[in-house]
Amino acid sequence: MKKRLFRIKPKTGEESAPSLSEKLARAFEIPGDVIGGSPKVTAIGRGEVLIENFKGILDFKDGMIRINSNNGIIKITGQDLKIREITSEEIIIGGKISNIDYDA
């Protein structure tokens, strides 16, 4: 029997280790948004973005919307952005969208 050595890597910068629920989700091949509370971003055409599992709005301007989620901040830029609908689970953003950025 070989003795195994476990080395704990120090956290480097922004990259956080996947959480337990994300590992579980990966192990059982369940989509992350079902178990882990990862955000699910659906873009339909150019005019509509649907984000599920979001935590809140950080910033809301005419050309930019920043949304907080479990995996960091999602920034959406574009022209004439507006929030079509908002509930506690999902948000629908409309307008002419040019970027969907993570970690911004």
Add this chain to the structure above:
Amino acid sequence: MFLLHLWNYIRGYVIIVVTGKSVERFINICSKRQILLWDIERRDNESAVMKMSLRGFRLLRPVARKSECRVHILKKCGFPFFLARYRKRRGFKLGFLIFVLLIMLSTSIVWDIEITGCKPEHFQKVMNVLKMENIHRGSLKLGINPKKIAQEIVLQVDGIAWAGVELKGVRLIVTIEDGITAPRLIKNNQAFNIVAERDGLITQMEVYAGTALVKKGDTVKEGQILVSGRLHSQRPELGDFGTKDVHALGRIIARTWYECSLPVSMEYIKKVRTGKEHNTLYLRIFDSKIKLPTGKVPFEVYETSTYDKNLRGPFGVELPFGLTVEKSYEVTEKKMDLTLEEAISITEETARAQLAERLPPDCKVLDEKVNHVEGENGRRYVQIVLECEEDIAGLEPVIE
């Protein structure tokens, strides 16, 4: 999406302006507290326009305080606000009430009675039964018991096998099934003779049972026995075996003649319209007529013809209101002298029509002869003789 809009409209919503340092915070708190927001648009750095459900608006005060925002209503939309606007108008309410009452009233009366599937001679009787039951156009549906009426119709009108009464919306539909009169039963084991139904000359005989007493080429009189149902022994030399009665069967085709003679009249009374007309108008509501003041008919001799003018509703439904127009035409009677040929042809036509009524249905016309006879005192007659061929076999029981 359209459905959602409709739903929002029915529930009512407000368009609000939110002003404050942190509109985002306001939106976040709203979404956490299950207050539905949609169509959020940034106006400037400090304010945003959004739509909010009426239910959410009632919960708004603590949210606004917490997020330190001020809320103004831009517009109130939706059905509840629409209703509120009309709440104060009394005439509107009254009108709506009257409308509902009228609809209810107009759907609770019979507008039309339809009688289907019966012979014309039964039609009037069925109408009479309905009249006796006090059912007419305009009577209330409430007191009508279709089963009872159907029963009544079957009881009162002879020759009806079945009657169904159905209230379909505002129509009363009476369906009638005419009965078939049972044919006269002739028992096969009973003894019958074949007798002649008419005078005639036999052209063809087929005897299936019985003893033929006449043969082809014989002239027979009405009532004469043609085939006897009594069988005699074929060979009397072997002894007397008595007789046996059977049901005589057979087809006796005979030539028959029908004759009709009419005197020729040289005069003919013709009614000529003078061209003057008079209209009498009636206003008809359901089955009652109201005469409109259109004056008396100013003619001594006149013909009338009436026709109804009905209002037509949607889908081709006849409304029970309308005008009945009674047109009167003045008429003068003119005696006309006919030429001989005209008089004869008119007489021939009437004679033919009279003959056609007399002919039995299964009769074949072979020949037609027209004779012009001059009688005493100079009168002319037209005589038409039809030569026909038909089955003259009739049955009569054998008399012991």
